[in-house]
Amino acid sequence: SGNASQQDIAFYFVHWFTDLAGAVPAPLAGCEKFVLGFPLKVLSSFVGSFAIIGKLADFQSETEVCENYLQWRWEAHRPPLGRPPDGYGAIAKMRLVIMAQGNSKLILDAFSRLPENDRRVLSEELARTGCENQRYATDTLMDTRGPAFLVYYCPAFFQKAGMLDPAGAMQVLAELLRVARTMWPLKSTFGGATVTVRIDALKAEPVQACRNPPPGTVWVLEKVTDRSCSVSLSPWPLPSSHAQCRDRCVLNFGNAVNISGANLPMSPLSRTDTLGSSEPGGEFSWLPHCPERPAQTDVDCHSVDSDDLLMGIASSCVQPG
Numbered sequence: 001s002g003n004a005s006q007q008d009i010a011f012y013f014v015h016w017f018t019d020l021a022g023a024v025p026a027p028l029a030g031c032e033k034f035v036l037g038f039p040l041k042v043l044s045s046f047v048g049s050f051a052i053i054g055k056l057a058d059f060q061s062e063t064e065v066c067e068n069y070l071q072w073r074w075e076a077h078r079p080p081l082g083r084p085p086d087g088y089g090a091i092a093k094m095r096l097v098i099m100a101q102g103n104s105k106l107i108l109d110a111f112s113r114l115p116e117n118d119r120r121v122l123s124e125e126l127a128r129t130g131c132e133n134q135r136y137a138t139d140t141l142m143d144t145r146g147p148a149f150l151v152y153y154c155p156a157f158f159q160k161a162g163m164l165d166p167a168g169a170m171q172v173l174a175e176l177l178r179v180a181r182t183m184w185p186l187k188s189t190f191g192g193a194t195v196t197v198r199i200d201a202l203k204a205e206p207v208q209a210c211r212n213p214p215p216g217t218v219w220v221l222e223k224v225t226d227r228s229c230s231v232s233l234s235p236w237p238l239p240s241s242h243a244q245c246r247d248r249c250v251l252n253f254g255n256a257v258n259i260s261g262a263n264l265p266m267s268p269l270s271r272t273d274t275l276g277s278s279e280p281g282g283e284f285s286w287l288p289h290c291p292e293r294p295a296q297t298d299v300d301c302h303s304v305d306s307d308d309l310l311m312g313i314a315s316s317c318v319q320p321g
Contacts, residue, residue: 013053017046042101045073063134070094071138077104086138089123096122096170099155100162110167118174125149125177132192145186147193147227149177153203161207168207172253179221179249180229197221198230210253223247 052069060068074084074094081104085093093111097104111119127141130148135141154173162169180197184190202210202219213219218236223229231251238248 009053010050013050045076048076049073061134062131063129063136066129067091067136067138070098073098081105081108084138088140089119090127091136091139091141092122092126095126096158099158100166101155101159103163103166107162107166107170110170114167114170114174118171121174121178122170125181130192130194143186144191145188146190147184147195149180149184150194150196151176152196152198153200156203157199157205160204161210165207168211168254172202172207172210175251175253176221176231179251182249183221183223183229183247193227196228198224198228201231201233207253219251219253221249221251 049069049072052065052072070091071084071094074081074097077097081097084090089111093108096107096111100107111122114122124141124143125148127136127139128146128148129135129144130146130150132146133144135144151173157172158169161172176197176199180195184195210219213233216236217233218238219231220234220238221229221231229247238250
């Protein structure tokens with residue numbers, strides 16, 4: 001509301017910080033979460049970010065505070081990464097570096113070499129603020145429609161899968177965002193909304209396991225509520241009752257999926273990279289999206305994961321994933 005003092009804001013975030021000690025209630029002898037669960041570098045960054053949050057009392061918008069935080073983290077990076085990026089994809093680059101918590105130069109190099117369609121998805125979706133009529137000043141995305149997506153456990157996924165295969169992890173994220181957008185098309189009335197995409201099932205998986213699920217199964221994204229969806233493994237072919245559901249979509253993270261005899265109409269992705277065939281109707285084809293819902297290709301903790309917390313503390317309102 002603009003009426004909070006700097007002291008009030010500081011108290012709120014100190015309370016949030018200390019509340020993490022209770023996230024793991026046992027053993028009673030001490031606070032294992034900070035001692036064992038947080039690398040010193042991450043914990044130091046967490047405490048250091050408090051100075052950024054105080055700017056909320058200076059009547060900056062949530063997005064401005066978050067953008068200041070992203071730039072501060074980039075400038076504080078060791079080894080140095082140079083000047084913070086600006087222009088198209090700038091917010092995506094800064095958020096990906098924060099989520100990965102390492103291998104930053106490999107992350108940035110892989111981002112620049114992604115297929116254009118995947119790079120566009122990440123550049124646009126990661127630059128949506130989830131705050132009505134707000135946009136990032138350093139990015140060229142002018143579209144303030146929503147909802148924005150918060151990919152729960154995405155940092156945990158990047159710190160595991162992304163360490164081994166940065167490009168593959170980014171393509172998995174791009175596919176999640178692309179399919180989620182088919183469920184929640186962009187609307188001007190949803191500019192202030194955020195949808196949570198839960199990837200609990202993927203957070204410990206390497207990219208190869210995402211691309212090659214166990215025989216007879218596929219990864220699916222299923223709408224849980226009007227503002228959330230989650231990833232899970234499902235038998236394949238899908239039961240006919242599920243196949244006709246508009247709120248359940250098959251994910252394809254790069255490898256071809258045998259979908260002969262499927263009940264879902266084919267709606268291949270419009271990308272022609274080397275990950276697989278883009279020809280519809282064959283034995284191997286790109287993902288079947290939701291029935292009666294066209295594929296859209298125009299298209300960073302809300303757990304106790306360290307970088308999620310850092311993004312959360314950057315803005316109490318914006319939840320950019």
